[in-house]
Amino acid sequence: MTAQILDGKATAAAIKSDLTARVAALKEKGVTPGLGTILVGSDPGSQKYVAGKHRDCAEVGIASIQRELPETATQEEIEAVVRELNDDPECTGYIVQLPLPKGIDENRILELMDPDKDADGLHPMNLGRLVLNEPAPLPCTPNGVLTLLRRYGVEIKGAEVVVVGRGVTIGRSMPLLLTRRSENATVTQCHTGTRDLSSHLKRADIIVAAAGSAHLIRPEDVKPGAAVLDVGVSRNAEGRIVGDVHPGVAEVAGFISPNPGGVGPMTRAQLLVNVVEAAERSVG
Numbered sequence: 001m002t003a004q005i006l007d008g009k010a011t012a013a014a015i016k017s018d019l020t021a022r023v024a025a026l027k028e029k030g031v032t033p034g035l036g037t038i039l040v041g042s043d044p045g046s047q048k049y050v051a052g053k054h055r056d057c058a059e060v061g062i063a064s065i066q067r068e069l070p071e072t073a074t075q076e077e078i079e080a081v082v083r084e085l086n087d088d089p090e091c092t093g094y095i096v097q098l099p100l101p102k103g104i105d106e107n108r109i110l111e112l113m114d115p116d117k118d119a120d121g122l123h124p125m126n127l128g129r130l131v132l133n134e135p136a137p138l139p140c141t142p143n144g145v146l147t148l149l150r151r152y153g154v155e156i157k158g159a160e161v162v163v164v165g166r167g168v169t170i171g172r173s174m175p176l177l178l179t180r181r182s183e184n185a186t187v188t189q190c191h192t193g194t195r196d197l198s199s200h201l202k203r204a205d206i207i208v209a210a211a212g213s214a215h216l217i218r219p220e221d222v223k224p225g226a227a228v229l230d231v232g233v234s235r236n237a238e239g240r241i242v243g244d245v246h247p248g249v250a251e252v253a254g255f256i257s258p259n260p261g262g263v264g265p266m267t268r269a270q271l272l273v274n275v276v277e278a279a280e281r282s283v284g
Ligand SMILES: Nc1nc2c(c(=O)[nH]1)N[C@@H](CN(C=O)c1ccc(C(=O)N[C@@H](CCC(=O)O)C(=O)O)cc1)CN2
Pocket: 048, 049, 052, 095, 096, 097, 098, 099, 120, 140, 141, 169, 241, 259, 260, 261, 262, 263, 264, 265, 266, 267, 268
């Protein structure tokens, strides 16, 4: 078997085309959505991701507001920029690029954001709304995974899903999205403390690998026909991305997301969706 590719680039392009029309309609009503980003430090990966977010904004007509602070920025200095964007009427939604430098209290920064401007869906209030099944901006990467699965007709209802990883941006909220009544999946969350990962993976109809551990998911651990989403990012000696999924998995799986080119572009597209949806809510 050779797996069908879950093409994140093509899917993100289709989403952006739809958003371009919606942003134009908002502008006709006098509303210009504006995405703010706060980048602290000079991590090349984070710089690249933030630059990509602003390119996407330009593509669909969303205004961009960029704030950059040095690696040495203090907690107070970052908090001052958060307050500034909370109060800026041009900024209809914003994100704080993660991770923040060591020594910064990330949770305190997230808590200080105006939850109604939280474009990432990572504010504790919005994660709480997700737990309570109330409307909230959805975390971008998990929502990107769901959108890809739906677009390619992968059956989620009743599926056994294994999520590998428990980080804030993906692992924590992925099971919350998958177990909503609208999705009705059964989820097992695995992590570094899981005793026998292989036994869990072998039962999965869908695997979401977000461990950041190169080639952790091996072909022999994957049920034939399963959908495998590779969200993990490690870098090899040449600086190239190596995902959590071994290339041999493509011979066993029914569906596979490439990495790069799978979930990454979807993360960016879902961020734009959150910004546009928030602006649409503001005009009723
Ligand atoms: N505030 C946030 N911080 C972080 C998030 C997030 O959703 N919100 N997620 C990641 C980084 N990230 C977005 O911020 C992100 C990661 C990867 C991609 C992407 O398109 N990757 C490409 C490959 C890029 C490359 O070659 O390096 C791909 O997969 O094709 C976009 C966004 C952590 N921080």
